[in-house]
Amino acid sequence: MSHPNTWNENEQILHSLKDDILVTNVDGIILKVSEVTGKIYGVDSESLIGKSVYDLEAQGLFTPILTPMVVKENKKITFVQTTNKGKKLLVTGIPVYNEKGELYRVVSYSHDITELAEYKDFLITMEEEMHRVKTELDLLRSKQLHDAGIIANSEDMKKVIATALQLSEVDVNALILGESGVGKSLLAKFIHNKSHRSKGPFIEVNCGAIPDSLFEAELFGYEPGAFTGAHQKGKVGLIELSNKGTLFLDEIGELPLHHQVKVLKVIQEKQFYRVGGTKPINVDFRLISATNKDLKSAIQEKKFREDLYFRLNVVPVTIPPLRTRTEDIVPLIHLLLEQFEKKYNRSKKLDEAVIHHLLHYEWRGNVRELINIMERLVVISPSTLITVDQLPDHLKEDLSPSAPSLNAQTLKEIVEETEKQVLLKARKKYKTTVGMAKALGTSQPSIVRKMKKYQII
Ligand SMILES: Nc1ncnc2c1ncn2[C@@H]1O[C@H](COP(=O)(O)OP(=O)(O)OP(=O)(O)O)[C@@H](O)[C@H]1O
Known part of the structure; x- marks a missing residue:
């Protein structure tokens, strides 16, 4: 124009x-x-x-x-x-x-766009560098985990390990949370072994297993003749033994209320007296505690001191239940199979259907329960191939939602059983309660309520 x-x-x-x-x-x-x-x-x-x-x-x-x-x-x-x-x-x-x-x-x-192009080049270089570092880190981590005998294939478990590695670099108090058998003790030991205290002792105290009357003597030790029945030479307590190392207070939720204040004091002051002693003893330990209890509820019920909880819980690490991290199940099965084959000098193979059942089971006892099942299978199976027949009955149930457990007697029970199985399947597929709610055409609070009802959350 x-x-x-x-x-x-x-x-x-x-x-x-x-x-x-x-x-x-x-x-x-x-x-x-x-x-x-x-x-x-x-x-x-x-x-x-x-x-x-x-x-x-x-x-x-x-x-x-x-x-x-x-x-x-x-x-x-x-x-x-x-x-x-x-x-x-x-x-x-x-x-x-x-x-x-x-x-x-x-x-x-x-x-x-000179600056933009420069930024782009810079970003590409950074991305390449990050990728390289990440690959190296992954390799390093997988080697560390292999050496420690820890399976962490799932994203959740990888996050737990990443936090544990960060925790191993500093002496901060850590509280490991999770159901029984998820690997809390194993993780505590891993943190200790990766820390600068690895050459020092790792002292594990099961707070729920020490008889009430012996608690103080076991933890703090005692001087000669401190009480009738005491050893003549006195005794070094577990806390003193943890000097220069890690003190792992397992099942801290079981610690009776009347002992909690003494434990709080030694955690705060890193100083204590043996029973019958008059000289304060200084101690240098790194504290890790663990529990499968809901400590917040215990505080509300006045069974756990809030000040102790805050001391313990500087950095919390939660290990999710095994049923929510199915990516870990198959590698665990292979690791355990190998271990028990070696232990019992047997060579075994798992039928595909067995793996399917193991993958879909609830694992209320988490990894510990899987260990027991695997050991049992290796020991009792008469042939090289382990088949579904050798699984315990509760593991043989058909877990598909269309086939509810026939142990349920009434229609209500059958409906509830079916609902639970559908929720379990949906959780496996959609991962989040929001995703489950969307897929099942209901609200997220309703999903959470039902999962709580069936204790699968
Ligand atoms: N990720 C894992 N990889 C390999 N083995 C594991 C893993 N997690 C747990 N285990 C094994 O499972 C068993 C139970 O773990 P652990 O005793 O650490 O559990 P826990 O959470 O401390 O249990 P509890 O609450 O009953 O004390 C141990 O033999 C442990 O080695």
């Missing part, structure tokens, strides 16, 4: 723009440029008029050139151009047609 009589007006408009705009004819001769254009190439804008873009490219002003591409393709084209000043320009060329519809001019405009 040619309007020579309005060209001056167009020129005014062109110069008022703060962008790099360049107009050529189809042969690549520059007809118009904005003032900004000259600045970009370090020349006077006016001096560009009448020049050929081919010549300018040959002189190294910019490359590649746009006009021939737009003419050839006969459409709008965008690409990155490099200037004589090393700048990167995102250049767009637009074909302009005359009244006969013939291609007549090429108008181009550009944006300086």
Whole structure:
């Protein structure tokens, strides 16, 4: 569209723009440029008029050139151009047609993307570096885990291990939470072995297993003749034994209320008295505790001191139940099979159907229960191949939702059993309660309520 009589007006408009705009004819001769254009190439804008873009490219002003591409393709084209000043320009060329519809001019405009391109290069380098470090870290971690005999294939377990490794670097009090048999003691030992205290002792105290009357003597030790029946030479307590190492208070939720204040004191002060002793003893331990109890409820029920809870719970680590991390089950099965084959000097193979049942079982006793089942299977199976017949009855049940347990007597029980199985399957598939609610066409609070009812949350 040619309007020579309005060209001056167009020129005014062109110069008022703060962008790099360049107009050529189809042969690549520059007809118009904005003032900004000259600045970009370090020349006077006016001096560009009448020049050929081919010549300018040959002189190294910019490359590649746009006009021939737009003419050839006969459409709008965008690409990155490099200037004589090393700048990167995102250049767009637009074909302009005359009244006969013939291609007549090429108008181009550009944006300086030098910084963007630099950021992009920087990002690519960073991404490559991160990928390399992550691969190395994964390799290192898997070796560490292999050496420690820990399976952590699931994302949840990988996160637990990452936290444990962070915890191993500092002496902060850690509280490991999780159902019985999920691996709390194993993790505590792993943290100790990775820490700077690894050469020191790892003293495990099962707070639920020490008789009440012996608790103080066991934990704090006693002086000779401290009480009737005491050993003549006295006794060093477990806390003193943990000096320069890690003190692991397992089942801390079982610690009777009347002992809690003494434990709190030694955790705070790292100083204590033996029973019958008058000299304070200083001790240097790193504290890890563990429980399968809900300590917050215990606090509400006045069975656990809140101040002790805050002391213990500086960094909490929760190990999820085995049933929610099915990716760990098969590797665990293989690890255990190998261990028991070695222990009993037998060679065994698992039938596919057995693995299927093991994968879909509830594992209320978590890894410990899986260990027991695997040992039992290796011992009792008469042939090399372990089949479903050798599974204990509760593991043989068909777990598909269409086949509810026939142990349920009433219709209500059958319906509840089916509902529970559907929830278990949905959880496996959708992972979150929000996802489950969406898939099952109900609300998330309703899913949570039902899962609580069936104790599968
Ligand atoms: N991720 C795992 N990989 C390999 N073995 C595991 C794993 N988790 C647990 N185990 C094994 O399972 C068994 C039970 O683990 P552990 O005693 O640590 O559980 P826990 O949570 O401390 O149990 P509790 O609450 O009853 O004390 C141990 O033999 C442990 O080695």
